[in-house]
Amino acid sequence: MSFIGKRHGLAETPPVAAVAANALALQRLKETRSMPARQLPATRAAQGAIRIENVSVEFKRNGATSIAVKDINIEIAAGEFTALLGPSGCGKSTLLNVIGGMVRPTRGETCIDGMAVREPSATCGVVFQQHSLFPWMTALDNVAFGPRMLGHEAPLAVAREFLAMVGLEKFARAYPAQLSGGMQQRVGIARALAIRPPVLLMDEPFGALDAQTRSIMQEELLKIWSELKTTVVFVTHDVDEAIFLSDRIFVMGNAPGCIKDDIRVGLDRPRTPEVVQSPGYGSLHRRVNRLIREESMKVFNGTVN
Numbered sequence: 345m346s347f348i349g350k351r352h353g354l355a356e357t358p359p360v361a362a363v364a365a366n367a368l369a370l371q372r373l374k375e376t377r378s379m380p381a382r383q384l385p386a387t388r389a390a391q392g393a394i395r396i397e398n399v400s401v402e403f404k405r406n407g408a409t410s411i412a413v414k415d416i417n418i419e420i421a422a423g424e425f426t427a428l429l430g431p432s433g434c435g436k437s438t439l440l441n442v443i444g445g446m447v448r449p450t451r452g453e454t455c456i457d458g459m460a461v462r463e464p465s466a467t468c469g470v471v472f473q474q475h476s477l478f479p480w481m482t483a484l485d486n487v488a489f490g491p492r493m494l495g496h497e498a499p500l501a502v503a504r505e506f507l508a509m510v511g512l513e514k515f516a517r518a519y520p521a522q523l524s525g526g527m528q529q530r531v532g533i534a535r536a537l538a539i540r541p542p543v544l545l546m547d548e549p550f551g552a553l554d555a556q557t558r559s560i561m562q563e564e565l566l567k568i569w570s571e572l573k574t575t576v577v578f579v580t581h582d583v584d585e586a587i588f589l590s591d592r593i594f595v596m597g598n599a600p601g602c603i604k605d606d607i608r609v610g611l612d613r614p615r616t617p618e619v620v621q622s623p624g625y626g627s628l629h630r631r632v633n634r635l636i637r638e639e640s641m642k643v644f645n646g647t648v649n
C-alpha cells in the first residue's frame with residue numbers, strides 16, 4: 345500500500361502519524377512480498393471490483409459507542425471511477441478505510457475481486473488527506489519505494505515511468521520540501537500507482553490546493569485513470585469535483601453514516617472543464633446539491649451531531 349496526502353508548506357515535514365502510516369505500509373509491503381506469486385497484484389482491466397456487504401463500523405469513545413457507518417451495501421465494478429460525497433462526519437473516510445483494510449468493520453464484509461479485505465495490502469494504493477511522502481527521500485526514491493518493497497527487479501525504472509506519467513520526470517532528484525503542494529500530490533499519486541494496485545483510494549487529495557491547481561490536477565487524474573483503468577474511490581465534499589470526475593456518486597447521509605443515493609453520472613468522456621455547459625449537468629448538480637444540503641442542514645440545525 346502506498347500513502348500520500350494533503351499539501352504542506354514548502355519547509356514543512358509530514359506529521360508523525362502520516363510517517364507512521366508509511367512505516368505500516370513498509371511492513372505490509374514486506375509481508376505482501378512474501379506472499380505466493382498468484383496473490384501479488386497485477387492490474388488488468390478486469391481487476392478491482394469492490395463489494396461492500398452489510399458493513400457497519402462502531403467506535404468506542406469515552407466508554408460510549410458511536411456508529412460511524414451503518415448497513416452499507418455497495419458494488420463497484422472493476423475500473424469504475426466513484427465518489428463518496430457527503431457532509432463532514434458522515435463516515436466517508438471510515439468507509440474508505442474499510443475498503444483499504446485500515447479499519448475493520450464491526451459487522452459485514454468487504455471483498456475486492458472476491459477476496460475478503462482483512463488488513464491493508466498492495467491491492468489498494470491510498471492517497472491520504474495528509475501529506476506523507478518520506479521527507480528524506482527524493483521524489484524518485486519515494487515513488488520507487490513500493491516497487492522496491494515488492495521486489496521489483498527495476499524499481500527506479502518503474503518510478504521514472506510513473507513520475508513521467510504525472511509530468512515530474514525533471515524533478516526526480518528533488519526532495520518533497522523542494523516541491524509545491526500540487527507537485528507533492530503528483531508525486532504521491534505516482535507513488536500510490538507505482539505498485540499497480542487494482543484499486544486507488546483517495547481521501548480529499550486536492551482539498552488543500554488552490555482552485556486552479558485543483559482543476560488541473562482533476563484533469564490530470566482523469567488522464568491517468570483513462571490510461572490505467574484502475575478502480576478509483578474518491579472522497580470529496582465538493583459537488584462539482586464529484587460530478588467532474590466520477591461515473592457514479594454515492595451520496596452519504598449522516599448519523600449514522602449511510603448511502604443516501606447512488607447517482608450515475610452519464611456525462612461524456614473525456615471530460616474538460618467545459619462539461620459544466622453540457623446538457624444534463626445543471627439538473628444533475630441541483631439534484632446532488634439538494635441531497636447534500638439536506639444532510640448539512642440536519643447537522644446545522646442540531647437534528648444530528
Ligand SMILES: Nc1ncnc2c1ncn2[C@@H]1O[C@H](COP(=O)(O)OP(=O)(O)OP(=O)(O)O)[C@@H](O)[C@H]1O
Nearest residue numbers: 403404405411412431432433434435436437438439
Ligand atoms: N478512530 C475513531 N474513533 C472514534 N470515532 C471516530 C474515529 N474515526 C472516526 N470517528 C467518528 O466517526 C464518524 C465518521 O468520521 P469520518 O472521519 O469517517 O467522517 P468523514 O465523512 O470522513 O468526515 P470529514 O469530511 O470531516 O473528513 C465521526 O463522527 C467521527 O467522529
Ligand SMILES: [Mg+2]
Nearest residue numbers: 436437438547
Ligand atoms: Mg474524512
